[in-house]
Amino acid sequence: RKEVEQDPGPFNVPEGATVAFNCTYSNSASQSFFWYRQDCRKEPKLLMSVYSSGNEDGRFTAQLNRASQYISLLIRDSKLSDSATYLCVVADSSYKLIFGSGTRLLVRP
Amino acid sequence: DVKVTQSSRYLVKRTGEKVFLECVQDMDHENMFWYRQDPGLGLRLIYFSYDVKMKEKGDIPEGYSVSREKKERFSLILESASTNQTSMYLCASKLEGAWGETQYFGPGTRLLVL
Numbered sequence A: 001r002k003e004v005e006q007d008p009g010p011f012n013v014p015e016g017a018t019v020a021f022n023c024t025y026s027n028s029a030s031q032s033f034f035w036y037r038q039d040c041r042k043e044p045k046l047l048m049s050v051y052s053s054g055n056e057d058g059r060f061t062a063q064l065n066r067a068s069q070y071i072s073l074l075i076r077d078s079k080l081s082d083s084a085t086y087l088c089v090v091a092d093s094s095y096k097l098i099f100g101s102g103t104r105l106l107v108r109p
Numbered sequence B: 001d002v003k004v005t006q007s008s009r010y011l012v013k014r015t016g017e018k019v020f021l022e023c024v025q026d027m028d029h030e031n032m033f034w035y036r037q038d039p040g041l042g043l044r045l046i047y048f049s050y051d052v053k054m055k056e057k058g059d060i061p062e063g064y065s066v067s068r069e070k071k072e073r074f075s076l077i078l079e080s081a082s083t084n085q086t087s088m089y090l091c092a093s094k095l096e097g098a099w100g101e102t103q104y105f106g107p108g109t110r111l112l113v114l
Helices: none
Strands: A004-006 A011-014 A019-025 A032-038 A044-050 A055-057 A060-065 A070-075 A084-091 A097-099 A103-108 B004-006 B010-013 B019-025 B031-038 B042-049 B064-070 B073-078 B087-094 B109-113
Touching: A004 A084, A011 A019, A019 A084, A019 A103, A032 A060, A032 A070, A044 A055, A044 A060, A070 A084, A097 B042, B004 B087, B010 B019, B019 B031, B019 B087, B019 B109, B031 B064, B031 B073, B042 B064, B042 B073, B073 B087
Parallel strands: A011 A103, B010 B109
Antiparallel strands: A004 A019, A019 A070, A032 A044, A032 A084, A055 A060, A060 A070, A084 A097, A084 A103, B004 B019, B019 B073, B031 B042, B031 B087, B064 B073, B087 B109
16 A cells, blocks of 8 residues: 555646645654645646644645545636646655656646 | 756666666765655655665565765765666655655656565
């Protein structure tokens, strides 16, 4: 079983749609959680950290459910520029990030 | 703005060649990392260094070695390249103690081993 699992997609949605991704992790002792975004042929970049209380950044909302060991990302009012691969990332220590293989999002006009 | 640079964007090598991938960061970060990224497998940690001359194996160190002689530079070495090392290689750096919210990646090197 992979340490961090994501649906690879692709999720193909029209502009303006709301889309949600989930991610599950296996290590109950994991400490920190993040969503990274990776554009085609580019490096991953931090999108947002994920907190137990849930957090929002504009159109993006991230939530963590420690009891069920899953993390979610909700994107409202999708834009064409949101098309990318979204990586779920779990930190077991300050030195080790475990990356999911990513969920691909395609936003169509 | 943090900048992490990698010596090459694309590299083609032959089986058995020795390959050097260089990474330089300009933010005085203590920690540096080398990952490889393959379709369906995500990013996997090869080696990391928490300080100059210090190195630790990641999840897939076999066939690789690293060197960190200066704080800003972290090199990945493929002693004898093999076709299964064809991949995208990503370098990253971060501050000591940060948990990932400040991990910055370089643009990546796409290595093809023939």
